[in-house]
Amino acid sequence: MDEPRDDSLMSRFEREGARRYRAADAVTVVLLVAILLGLFAGGSVLHSGEQTSGFQGQVVRDVGRPLATVSAQSGLGKLRSEATGFLSPDQNLGSSGGGFAGAAPAAAGGIPSVTPEAFPPTALGGKAPPKQRLRSLLVTGDSMVMPLDADLAQKLVPSDVRVIQDPHIGTGISNSQIVDWGKLAQSQVRADHPQAVVVFIGANEGWPMAGAGGREVQCCGVEWAAIYAQRVRILADIYRQQAHAHVYWITLPDPRESDRETIARAVNAAITVGVQPWATDVRLIDSVPIFTPHGYRDAMPIGGTQTIVREPDGVHLNGAGSSLLARYLLSDMAQDYTY
Numbered sequence: 001m002d003e004p005r006d007d008s009l010m011s012r013f014e015r016e017g018a019r020r021y022r023a024a025d026a027v028t029v030v031l032l033v034a035i036l037l038g039l040f041a042g043g044s045v046l047h048s049g050e051q052t053s054g055f056q057g058q059v060v061r062d063v064g065r066p067l068a069t070v071s072a073q074s075g076l077g078k079l080r081s082e083a084t085g086f087l088s089p090d091q092n093l094g095s096s097g098g099g100f101a102g103a104a105p106a107a108a109g110g111i112p113s114v115t116p117e118a119f120p121p122t123a124l125g126g127k128a129p130p131k132q133r134l135r136s137l138l139v140t141g142d143s144m145v146m147p148l149d150a151d152l153a154q155k156l157v158p159s160d161v162r163v164i165q166d167p168h169i170g171t172g173i174s175n176s177q178i179v180d181w182g183k184l185a186q187s188q189v190r191a192d193h194p195q196a197v198v199v200f201i202g203a204n205e206g207w208p209m210a211g212a213g214g215r216e217v218q219c220c221g222v223e224w225a226a227i228y229a230q231r232v233r234i235l236a237d238i239y240r241q242q243a244h245a246h247v248y249w250i251t252l253p254d255p256r257e258s259d260r261e262t263i264a265r266a267v268n269a270a271i272t273v274g275v276q277p278w279a280t281d282v283r284l285i286d287s288v289p290i291f292t293p294h295g296y297r298d299a300m301p302i303g304g305t306q307t308i309v310r311e312p313d314g315v316h317l318n319g320a321g322s323s324l325l326a327r328y329l330l331s332d333m334a335q336d337y338t339y
Contacts (some may be wrong), residue, residue: 132336138194141201220266232274254292256314
């Protein structure tokens, strides 16, 4: 009598003389694969655990840490990446690591952060903040600010604005031997807490300044301008008093002499860069389009009359020039204050 036929799937292994694997063999294979996966991709296991919350993520992290250490120290992780690199030939342009996420913060010598203060409220379609009543104004700088300070004080007398006139003749941002403007600005703010500040300085610039490692940097290349811009930025930040005050920084009109023109160009470029972070609080008042749109000139039309606006030295503004500049300044200030 023929034996009954066994149609189960497992019987074919025995008919062919093949080995039948036990459940224990399967467990062994799974464990072996898991160990190899951990050795070659331990970092990936740890990363997966870091992306998973709760108890499950904790278990994966506990297992992934030693595997990631072994994978890194043995070099197997790197070998796996090189061996499978052809599967993903494109550069990693995703959001994990490098790029914006990997940029060092400004405090670590990396890329400075952009803050909301860099945008005027109206630049993105917003409304201008309500104007404040102007009650105190600091007008400071070197001899360039004279007689502008007196002009502003006179024009604001009817508005009962306290104008603090504080020129420091013969000083400069690039020369701290007579006055360190960083210290001066701090003392001015502590003493008066001005609601607004006008800065007009630059008649005595061009001095060498200390660069990286204390090395002396001569005027007027980009390295010198960068140091000057950093000093301007420090002063502007002091004067803005943590966004509690507006600063109006005036650039230099072109001087007559070519040597001074080189210095003025570097100073103006540095001022423009220095005040950039705070467009909401710091306004750049560019005097070049007003007085020297096509180069130096002694006179210009004011109210239909050709009027001398510069002092004989070819650097400073005279009374007529300062009075004209004061009108421009008050027009800009009217965007922020009532008076």
